[in-house]
Amino acid sequence: MTIRKKILVYFTTAVIPLLGLSLFLIYTLFYQYREEEFQQSQKEKITVTLQYLAEVQKVDNEILLSYDRKTIDSMYDEKLLIYNNYKQRIYTSLDDTPVPYAEEILNELSPNTRWIETKDGDYDVVGIYFESGMKSYYGISKAYDAVGYSKLRFLRNTLILIFVLISLVLVLLSYYLSGRISRPITEITGKITRYDPEEEGSPITVSGNEQEIVLLTRHFNQLIRRIQEAFAFQKNAIHHISHELKTPIAVLVSNFEKLEKETDPEAIRMLIERQKEDTRSLGEIINVLLEIAKTESGDRISRSDIRIDELIFDLADELKALYPLHKFSIAYTGIPEDESRITVSANEKLLRSAFANLMLNSIHYSSDNRTDIGIAAYARELKVEIVNKGETITEEEQQYLFQPFFRGDNSRGKPGFGLGLVFIYKIMILHKGTITYTSGNGDTNIFTATFPLA
Template identity: 60%
Template sequence: MSIRKKILIYFSATVILLTGLSLVFIYTLFAEYREEEFQQRQKEKITTTFNFLTETQRMDSDILQSLEEVTIQKIYDEKLLIFDGDKQLIYESIDDTEIDNPEEILKMLSSENNWIETKDGLYDVVGIYFQSERKSYYGISKAYDAFGYTKLDFLRKVLVFTFLLITVIVIFVSIYLSRKISKPIMEITRKIRNYNFESENSPIEIEESENEIGILASRFNELMKRMKEAFSFQKHAIHHISHELKTPISVLVSNFEKIENETDFDTVKKHIANQKEDTKSLSEIINALLEISKAETGSQVLKDRIRMDELIFDIADELQAIAPDFNFFISYAHIEDDESNLTISGNQRLMRSAVTNLMMNCILYSEEKNATINIRSLAGKIQVEFINRGETISDKEEQYLFQHFFRGTNSKGKKGFGLGLIFIYKIMQIHQGDICYKKKGKDTNIFSISVPLSGF
């Protein structure tokens, strides 16, 4: 059953049931009140009749009966009996209504039990014990409350009409509310059903953003954003691999060609040694890609203690083989003589890959044969700046810098796929760090990475 139907049925059934029970309670309460009030009037009628008879006992009986017909008997369809202390009948009204077994009622009346009430069909029967001038008397009244039943019947009709009217109103209100409440849920369902990772889907927007539906829509939008990022990373995984593996594979193929054409054994042996080192480098790149994939899928990434300055020096030495005439000037700032101010907790392969990419960019995009690397410790983090002189990125292009396949105007004529920086960005995320870009003037590029120290 859909949520809309559940809201409609549950809300309607609950309200209608409570309304029906409330109206039944009102009717029952009024019926009890009518009966109680009428029986009190019967009691008063007995005592009033007795007092009237006492005052008029010397009057002619014919005159008394005529007076009774006018003043007493025509009020109700009733039968009234009054007995003395010996339970002998001293007065009987002239009405034709009969009281069944008055002796049983008289037996139950006494000074301790001076009030009895019962029903005979629609008639109310009341028996009382009372005293007058130190004498005991008994009275029994059986009457039909025509006026009370008329009001009760009118009330019943009003309540039934009210119940039907409320039922109709509740059903229409339930339909409206069920549509209003289920609309954002249906919208979320439609979005999920028609969601396409290939296109840019707008987030779900609803008017009430602070209720549960708003929270649900917000969580859905967050989930879709994360899923889209994960899907985008998975989609471009092959591009990451191509970007990282193309150069080492080309080197391997080139080495094989050299070995194939080489006849000198010593030279062949040297090429094989180089090939071995290049193969190890390729293996490291593959392992780095696997570590990122693990992090993207929520798996635990292996972490070691990494001395950042030593890592930078090692990479600088390795890059000398690629660009022997390029120099890196490495400096320290705000670093105390403590190893913990240079040590982070991270994945060796990933951090090496990130730093290597940044240093390679310094080589590729520098107009000079040198670059500066500043290392500083600040607020529980180690910050490394990679500074090179060369054409900068325009203000308009900066917003796209860490997106897939973006290449600025300064990259014209240079090989690449526009994946290196997004690769570094994801590595920084894995290490709870960040990367940013800024420029100094029109010819200085500064890339800065910041990673928490191992003690923080």
């Protein structure tokens, strides 16, 4: 069932029964009011008749007949019976309407039971006990409320007509409003159905200013934008990674061919060293890609407690063996007494790869063969700064620094694939940390890695 039909069905099935119940209650209340009002009229008729009889000291037939003729038209189809204190009938109206329960009502009336009301079909029957002076009387009245029932029928027909007309208006109004309410949903559903996320296009828009629809549209556009970014990343990744993997392998094959013909030992050594470095970089990138792919597919990364300073010292020793002319200077900003302040829960392979890339960048982009590393432990976070002097990244380029395959002007002529900083950024995100870059005084590259501490 569509939303429009649901709105139509739910609204009409909720409101129309309530309308019918309200009109039925009105009819019921009027019905009870008619009965009470007519019975009160009967009581007044009995009381007036008893008062009249009580004032007549000598009752003769002519007086009673005259009174009966005078009051016979006050109620339609009425029978009035009046009894003295001995329950002997002293007055009977001219109507021939029978009162089948007269004896039972008369027997129930007493000083303790002064009022009895009952029904005989559509007739209202009342009995009262009345005292006048030193005497007591009993009266029984049976009458048909022709005027009241006529009004009741008119009210019933009027309420039925009102119910039908209002129900029809409610159905039409519900149909119109459900169309107005569901129109933006139908519109956005149609646009979503026809939308191709692989095609470049403007975000979808819908008419109306309903907050829920606007929010749904905004989130859908955000989702589409992320999907498009993922598609773009996938396409670029396949293109660039295949290109970057193919190129060094082709160079490696070419260098091997050169090695077959090369006779100079120094040239052979240089070719081998270069290929070893490129092959090692490719291996690291492939390993990091595999680990990140595992986490993005839903697998939890394995973690262990790692002392950041020990990891950095180990990497510095390894890189020192490869780059003996480069110097690493590692300093603490306050040595914490508690070693947990410089310990983080992390995946050692990923974290080692991240810091290895940062330290390798400091080697490749250093102008004085020196890298300064600062380790600072605070109450809630641990910061590691990797600083080297050299050509910096411009402010315009910094916004693209952590995007795939971006390489700044300062990287011309230097080895690399433009993926290292992207992987570092993702690794820090996986560990709920951050990585930032600043250019110092304009001649210094500063990368700051920050880890939250428990």
